[in-house]
Amino acid sequence: MIIKEIQNMTLCALKQGMKDKDFTSLEITEVLLSRINGLGATLNAFITVTAEQAIKEAKDADKLIATGKDKPLLGLPIAHKDLFCTDGVLTSCASKMLHNFIPPYDASVVKNLKASGAIMLGKTNMDEFAMGSSNETSYYGPVKNPWNLDLSPGGSSGGSATAVAACLVPAATGTDTGGSIRQPAALTGITGIKPTYGRVSRFGMIAFASSLDQGGVFTRSVEDAALLLGEMAGFDENDSTSVDVPVPDYLGGINQPVKGLKIGLVRQHFDAGLDDDNAIAVKEALDVLKDQGAVIIDIDLPNIELSVPTYYVVASAECSSNLSRYDGVRFGYRAENYKDLNEFYCKTRGEGFGAEVKRRIMTGTYVLSAGYYDAYYLKAQKVRQLISQDFKKAFEKVDLIAGPTTPSPAFSLGAKMDDPIEMYLNDIYTIGANLAGLPGMSIPCGFVNGLPVGLQLVGKHFGEESLLQCGHHYQQATDWHLQIPEQFK
Amino acid sequence: MNSNWEIVIGLEIHAQLATKSKIFSGASTAYGGEPNTQACLVDLGYPGTLPVLNQQAIEMAIRFGLAVDAEISSRSVFARKNYFYPDLPKGYQISQLDLPIVVGGNMSILDGDGNEKIIGITRAHLEEDAGKSVHEGLDGLSGIDLNRAGTPLLEIVSEPEMSSAREAVAYMRKIHSIVRYLEISDGNMQEGSFRCDANVSIKRFDQKELGTRAELKNLNSFKFIEKAINHEVMRQIEIIEDGGEVKQETRLYDSDLDETRPMRSKEEANDYRYFPDPDLLPVIIDETYIADIKKTLPELPNAKQQRFIETYNLKVSDAQILTTTKQLADFYEAVEKIANTESQISANWVIGDYTAALNRDDLEIKDAKLSAADLAGLLNKIADQTISGKIAKEVFEAMWDGEGSAEEIIESKGLVQITDDSEIETIIDQVIENNPSQLAEYLSGKDRLFGFFVGQVMKETKGKANPQKVNEILKNKLT
Numbered sequence: 001m002i003i004k005e006i007q008n009m010t011l012c013a014l015k016q017g018m019k020d021k022d023f024t025s026l027e028i029t030e031v032l033l034s035r036i037n038g039l040g041a042t043l044n045a046f047i048t049v050t051a052e053q054a055i056k057e058a059k060d061a062d063k064l065i066a067t068g069k070d071k072p073l074l075g076l077p078i079a080h081k082d083l084f085c086t087d088g089v090l091t092s093c094a095s096k097m098l099h100n101f102i103p104p105y106d107a108s109v110v111k112n113l114k115a116s117g118a119i120m121l122g123k124t125n126m127d128e129f130a131m132g133s134s135n136e137t138s139y140y141g142p143v144k145n146p147w148n149l150d151l152s153p154g155g156s157s158g159g160s161a162t163a164v165a166a167c168l169v170p171a172a173t174g175t176d177t178g179g180s181i182r183q184p185a186a187l188t189g190i191t192g193i194k195p196t197y198g199r200v201s202r203f204g205m206i207a208f209a210s211s212l213d214q215g216g217v218f219t220r221s222v223e224d225a226a227l228l229l230g231e232m233a234g235f236d237e238n239d240s241t242s243v244d245v246p247v248p249d250y251l252g253g254i255n256q257p258v259k260g261l262k263i264g265l266v267r268q269h270f271d272a273g274l275d276d277d278n279a280i281a282v283k284e285a286l287d288v289l290k291d292q293g294a295v296i297i298d299i300d301l302p303n304i305e306l307s308v309p310t311y312y313v314v315a316s317a318e319c320s321s322n323l324s325r326y327d328g329v330r331f332g333y334r335a336e337n338y339k340d341l342n343e344f345y346c347k348t349r350g351e352g353f354g355a356e357v358k359r360r361i362m363t364g365t366y367v368l369s370a371g372y373y374d375a376y377y378l379k380a381q382k383v384r385q386l387i388s389q390d391f392k393k394a395f396e397k398v399d400l401i402a403g404p405t406t407p408s409p410a411f412s413l414g415a416k417m418d419d420p421i422e423m424y425l426n427d428i429y430t431i432g433a434n435l436a437g438l439p440g441m442s443i444p445c446g447f448v449n450g451l452p453v454g455l456q457l458v459g460k461h462f463g464e465e466s467l468l469q470c471g472h473h474y475q476q477a478t479d480w481h482l483q484i485p486e487q488f489k
Numbered sequence: 490m491n492s493n494w495e496i497v498i499g500l501e502i503h504a505q506l507a508t509k510s511k512i513f514s515g516a517s518t519a520y521g522g523e524p525n526t527q528a529c530l531v532d533l534g535y536p537g538t539l540p541v542l543n544q545q546a547i548e549m550a551i552r553f554g555l556a557v558d559a560e561i562s563s564r565s566v567f568a569r570k571n572y573f574y575p576d577l578p579k580g581y582q583i584s585q586l587d588l589p590i591v592v593g594g595n596m597s598i599l600d601g602d603g604n605e606k607i608i609g610i611t612r613a614h615l616e617e618d619a620g621k622s623v624h625e626g627l628d629g630l631s632g633i634d635l636n637r638a639g640t641p642l643l644e645i646v647s648e649p650e651m652s653s654a655r656e657a658v659a660y661m662r663k664i665h666s667i668v669r670y671l672e673i674s675d676g677n678m679q680e681g682s683f684r685c686d687a688n689v690s691i692k693r694f695d696q697k698e699l700g701t702r703a704e705l706k707n708l709n710s711f712k713f714i715e716k717a718i719n720h721e722v723m724r725q726i727e728i729i730e731d732g733g734e735v736k737q738e739t740r741l742y743d744s745d746l747d748e749t750r751p752m753r754s755k756e757e758a759n760d761y762r763y764f765p766d767p768d769l770l771p772v773i774i775d776e777t778y779i780a781d782i783k784k785t786l787p788e789l790p791n792a793k794q795q796r797f798i799e800t801y802n803l804k805v806s807d808a809q810i811l812t813t814t815k816q817l818a819d820f821y822e823a824v825e826k827i828a829n830t831e832s833q834i835s836a837n838w839v840i841g842d843y844t845a846a847l848n849r850d851d852l853e854i855k856d857a858k859l860s861a862a863d864l865a866g867l868l869n870k871i872a873d874q875t876i877s878g879k880i881a882k883e884v885f886e887a888m889w890d891g892e893g894s895a896e897e898i899i900e901s902k903g904l905v906q907i908t909d910d911s912e913i914e915t916i917i918d919q920v921i922e923n924n925p926s927q928l929a930e931y932l933s934g935k936d937r938l939f940g941f942f943v944g945q946v947m948k949e950t951k952g953k954a955n956p957q958k959v960n961e962i963l964k965n966k967l968t
Contacts, residue, residue: 241770321762324571325534370760
């Protein structure tokens, strides 16, 4: 095994390689750290690189491996989105507000992955407080798309997606409130899964919109996603919304055949908003699945067009409250000159938050205000119910729902920053799964103008297994997921 | 108070629940710790932390609901009340708005004329307390102590059905008694575990609609509630009689100046932007759970009072006093069980000397050295005529001071009652002989000198002579 190829390998391959003594965890870690700090530096994918800690952990892992110890992720390097709290390591949420926040505890996801033996290489860049679809709202500057450095990698988990796509790390965690895992996965040509709401603990995951946020992973294959998700998922008594349902052996069950699998195609997803070439790529992907024995069925989600406005009412309302704790009193940024308490708050929050975060806090405050609550927040909750029911009805007929992840491939940095509505519409296909709490996954399904596009699969509640099985079979038959941007080979 | 005016009062009582840990975190609720030593990351509102509901708080709220004949909601929802203040770490308080855990209910009190009056309870909901700001000893800076943040509170909201400050106090005392019977709150008003806000308005007797109300905040003693309400009523009457209008506002009672002053008016009131807390699931309570809790409810003050009247034949007022707290009622029953004195005599001792001694030394029943058995032992010495009731008071004080049992003290101080007829007769003869002029006056018709002779006999015997016998024999001698 040539060490140069380590960076292109999947978690499963790296695991096998360590087992076969082709290389050590320390060697993997060193190769990747040098890529992060060298070739990868221009991408701005990381906010913090925890090199010293990673090397120490890799050495410890190697010692364990030498004694014959095994853990599912022992010695495998990953990165965490910078909104998962990490004990003793800066967790900024890519905001000036938390530019100095060092949590005294690990998020449950971080703890679980650590317990499974994973090594953290660093914390990845993102949209500020996960609010954005282009990774341009970060206090630390935008992340660049490895397929074209003038383009956005998508957001909000843009740093994690780019790090995996550019082979700086084999896998990374992300969070998805309206598409923040699936959209950047699609735009950078990798696999991204957002599990069922409640499948992964939100404890220690800094909240954007509590009823929509869900942690997930970016990987280079569906197989890796199954491995990683299995280790991070599970009930957590610290999160009242996590669900006490046993975690299946995702990886072990991944080879289940897709023959007879009923896949629904949403008519509403193929309207004028979708790029023609993108539509073709998705249709071709479905043909592949059809060849493997899946049955394609047309379905309707009649209220799905209401998902974007519904989402922006619900998510903004929740974030306006969730972000109230950033007041400069106990942690984070604090303004310097103020004459009274009111000015202390205004300056701290005015200076600490970026424009998009402020926009959403304002929107959320408005929709919850006396006199507007019924017309906006309550109405949005009702529509959310309708959308959930649409999905429920659809799942009486099909096992999975497939469609495009995004309307078009990656867009230029700066292209949509002045038009929030245009930016929000980028999540039009992904938001439904969040509103209904369903698992969703994006896998690479082709290229449009040299840029990757994604196929989105949405499953039933706790139906991650069928998503993974379907995606895995697709990747057995295709090589889109194996493509690596030229510059980062 | 002016008789043209009807007073309308509603109370919002905040009872701190006696859970070991906070309502949404594992931190201790103990009072009086060093600032910020009982606040964990959840209480500090740290990024990423989430609330987890304390099941004990739910159980306590249900106990209260059952005790006041309320409906327990099968589904209740926690909501966020959003506002900024430095002692509110998350920028919102988790409370309940539309779907509280306890709905309806009622509480009987005695009105000004001593008649029973039912006060409706609108609702009781669970919420977390805020921390507190500290302004002293910090060189002009303000500090925040978050020990209290996240402490569970049960907010008990009454209907506006009390028509005097005294009724309001009677109602609050009753709720205070109930929460302590249920052992869901220690009711400690000094430590702020039991406090209330009062909504006060007035209207003319012929007026149908309610007047504009003022809300009096944070009343934390029965005395202050009465004074604050009375003061506020007078203020409102003066305003209206002078042709003015009462403003809807929140007012703070200043106990030093005995006045209320405005905190904020309706126009300045916060828009709290309540919405269901997405971090917490709705609380679903099934019938079996409620039934199980119901089985554990203690006998409540009203039922106990009734039983005391019927079983022990006590005066209504005494039965009411004895059942104010479960501890006192239990103590009385323990005494009553052992003592051979009449139940009413035992009650007199518990309400009288015993309670006075507790109050004098500022002690709780559990902290007093004198047990129910000790007191019963003393009463039995009265019952078997070893000592008189008067001597018993002396023995009681010695017992209270830890000098020994009733028997030991009577023995060592030589307080055994003289009941021997001949012995008493000898002393009486002596007294008569020593007071010839008084004897002459008595025999000439000055009947009230009888008391003088009794007094002399008691003086001679240091109070030990059996008073009944003294009376008897003396009467014979003097005719």
